[in-house]
Amino acid sequence: MVINYTGKFVLAPMVRIGELPTRLLALQYGAQLVWTPELIDKKILTLERSVNTTLNTIDYCSKKGNKKIPGVTDLVFRTFPEMERGKLILQMGTADPEIAVQAASIVIQDVDGIDINAGCPKHFSIHSGMGAALLKTPELLCSILKKLVDEVGKPNGKPISVKIRILEDEKSTLELVEKLCLTGISNLTMHCRRREMRNREAPIRDYIVVL
Template sequence: MAGKCVLAPMVRTGELPTRLLALKYGADLVWGPETVDKGIIGARRVVNSKINSIDFVKPQTGGQHDEKVVFRTYPTMEAGKLIFQLGTASPELAVEAAKIVAGDVAGIDVNSGCPKHFSIHSGMGAALLKDPDRLVDILTSLVTEVGVPYSVPISVKIRLLEAHSDTIGLVQRLCTTGISRVTVHCRTIPMRPRDPAIRDVLSEIAKVCHEARIECFANGDVNSRAHAEELIEEYGVDGCMIARAAETNPSVFLPGEKLPWLDVAKEYVRAAVEVDNHFPNIKFCLSHIIPGKTDLYPLISRSKTARQICEILEIPYEPPAPRVEEKLDKAVEKVVRVEMVGSKAVQKAKSSSTVKAAGGGGPVKHGGKKRKERGVETRSKTIPEQEPQQAAIVT
C-alpha cells in the first residue's frame, strides 16, 4: 500500500458524493466521516436498489417508516477502498459498532485525533490521546474481535503530542495492538487548520511503524497528489491524506493539474443527485467548491432544491428513478387515503340523512341570523352508500 494518496475523514464533507468524486479523480482510498459507535449500533442494513447502495438505517421518532440513513456506501466504486472511521471511547461499544459494517468496508479506523467538542465529548477523539490505556484497549479489542474474524484491517488516526518523545512512545504502544496503520495528523491538539503542520518528527514515527511492519500515513497541509508524492519521498511515509484541498476541489487527486472549480461543482451535483444525497449536504459541500465572491455563490445559497441548483448550474436534473415497489406502494397508499376520505363522507351523509328524517333539518341559528341547513339531501344523493374504491384505482 506504499505511495497512497487518500481522502481524509471530514465531517459532512466526507459523505458519499465527495468520496465518489475523489475516487473518480484518482484517490487510492477514501475515509468516511466519523460515525459515533452509538450512532451505528442498532442500525439495519438495507440494500437500496434505487441507487445501488448499501444503507445502514435507524428508525426515527416516526417509527420504521421514518428512517434515517446513518451510513451509506456505494459498492460499485467503493468496494475495497472505503475506510469507516469510528468515534468511540469504549472497547465494548467499538466492537459492537464495527461488527455492523465490517462486511461492507475495507477497513475500520478509530478517530483519536479530532479536537472538536462533538468528537471529544465522552472521551472520544483527541481525548483518547490523554488516555492511552483506553485507546490501546479499544484497538486490541477491535483487532481481536473484529479485525481477525472478519478479515478487515483496523487502524488509528492520531495527533502529535506536545513532546516528540511522548508521540514516539504512544506510537510504539499502538504498534503492539495488531493494527495495520497509524495516520498522524501533524498538528497538536490545540492547533487549528490555519497553523502550519509540524513534520520534523514524521520520519521517526514512520520508522517506528515500519519496524512493527505497519503503515504510516501523514495528514496536514497536503495540497495535491504531486505534493503527497514529495512528502512520501521526503519523510518515508506510506501515504498522505488530503483534507481541505480536496474539500475545495476533489480533482486534486489527479496526477496533473486540478480541474476548474465550475466543472467540479457540476460533476459534484450530478453525483449527489444520482445517489439521492440529502439537499442540505449538497449545499454545504458546494459552499466549499464554489468561490464565495462569484455570482453563482449567492444563487446557490438561496436555492431550495436540488432541481434549482441544477438549473443554476445549467445541467440536467436526473434523480434516480423510483423502484417499481415504490410506485406500487404509493399507489396503494393513495387508494387507501381516498377510501378513508370517501368512507368518512359516506358516514357523514348517512348521519345527515338520519337527522333530516328525524325532523332535525329545520332552520338553525348561525351568527345571530337564521340560515337553512343546506346540502344534506344533495350529499346523500351524490355519494352512494357503497365502497368508493372503484373510482380510486391508480395506475
C-alpha cells in the same frame, strides 16, 4: 489481503463532507482510498442494514426513525459497492472497547477497514472521552484497538487503524506510537498538529518521516 495506507492518494475523513457523493467524486479523480466522516459507535448500534435495489447501494438507516417526520427513517451511512469495494475505510468515534466491537461488527461486511478517531479536537468528537481526548487515556485507546484487531479485524481479514495527533514532544509521541503499534493495528495516521492547534497553524513535521 489487509490494505496498507502507506503512500496512498486518499480522501481523508472530513466532517459532513466525506459522504458518498464526495467519495465517489474523489475516486473518479484517482483516490485510492476514501474515508467516511466519523460515525459514533452508539449511533451505529441504532442502524439497520438494507440493500437499495434502485440505487445499487447498501444503506444503513436509524431504527429510531426521524423525530421530525413520522414514518421516515434517517439515512446515516450509504455505500456504493460497485465503486467503493476495496477502497472504503469507516472512521469511528468510540471510548469503549465493548461498544466499539459491537458497532464495528455491524458494518464490517460493507467496509474495507475500521479507523479509530483519536485526533479530532472538536467538542462533537471529544465529548465522552472520544477523539483527541483518547490521547490522554492511552491505555484505554490501546485496549480499544487490541479488542478491535482481535475480534473484528483478524476474523474478517480487514485492517484496524487509528488516527492521532502529535503530543507535547517527540519522545512522548514516539512512545505512544510504539504502544499503539503493539496492539496489532495495520496502519496509523499522524496529524502533525497538537490537540490545541487548528488548521490555520503550520503543522509540525520535524520528527515525522514524510513519504
